[in-house]
Amino acid sequence: MKKMLIGTVAAIAIAGLASPAAAQTNQLHYDGVQGFLLPSTLTNPGLIQAGQAELSVLGGIGTRYTANAGALGNVGNVGPVDVAFNLSGTVSKDCSFYAGNNASATNLDFGTIGILAGNNVNVTDAFEMVGPAVAIVTSATAGCNFSNVVKIEKDSAAGMVNQATGLSYDSNQFQANIPYRVHAAWTGVADGAGNVPGGPQQLDVSDSALSNTNNQGAWRSGMILTFTAPVAAKALVAGSYASTTHLTLTAL
Structure with a gap:
């Protein structure tokens, strides 16, 4: 019981x-x-x-x-769960080139650009450049995080120009400018190439050109700039020569 x-x-x-x-x-x-x-x-x-x-x-x-x-019944709807979480953020476009810690780092001074001096040379060689003038700049950090334009532009297609005013000289024998060419080399990808491994890239401005550009996809690497002034075609007028070359990296 x-x-x-x-x-x-x-x-x-x-x-x-x-x-x-x-x-x-x-x-x-x-x-x-x-x-x-x-x-x-x-x-x-x-x-x-x-x-x-x-x-x-x-x-x-x-x-x-x-x-x-038995058990209590369900409270609420029975069924699968589908919750969407929308994540978002913004990355700023940026380009970078390490050019030293002060302005003096970008002053490329060739010093005395040697000429054939003295009176024991043939008249056809007198006052001419002894050899090319070369400057090499290496930056370990360069690049852009978006499609971009790498541009090199001189202030004059004539190259380094004699800074004296009112010069008088025989233009058949002398020149008051020193042309130079610029070569840039880095690792990157061409703009429009898609998502591919980077490879050697370059940009050249000839000794008679003013500027040149290269469109790139996002890249980062070191960059080497080489400035070369070949032996001038004629004898050089004495004086101070100067030129300014701009390297610009611009995100599109």
Whole structure:
């Protein structure tokens, strides 16, 4: 009797808990039970069928088995989850070229540009350059993080020009300018090449040209600039020679 009461109480508790949702398990089984004849009444004639098995068990005849399981129903919608997180940010366009720590680093002074001096040379050689003048600049940091234009531009296609004014000289024999060429070399990719490994790139401005450009994709590497003034075609007029060359890296 004690076990029967425990089972009945547990079944009632589970049924109460699961009331908002349909029970997943609801089993009631009897075996070995007998029916009982109860006194007849107007509303209950003869043998009462409903509950007779339970009366048999309570009377000590037969046995009963119950199994009930249930849980509260879902709260809210049931289904998969799809949440989109939109991440965004901005990277500024930038170009870089390390040109030393002060302005003096970019002053390329050839010093004395040697000529054939003295009176023991042939007149066709007198006052002419002894050899080329060369300057090499190496920067370990250069590049742009977007499509860009690498440009080299001289202030004059004539090259280094004599700074004296009002010069007079035989133009058949002398010149007051020293042409030079510029060569730049770095590692990068041509603009429009797509996502590809970088390779050797270069830009040249000839000794008779004013400027030149090279369109590049994003790149970063060292850069080497070589300035070469070949031996001038004619003898040089004495004086100070000067020129300015601009290297510009411009993101598009």
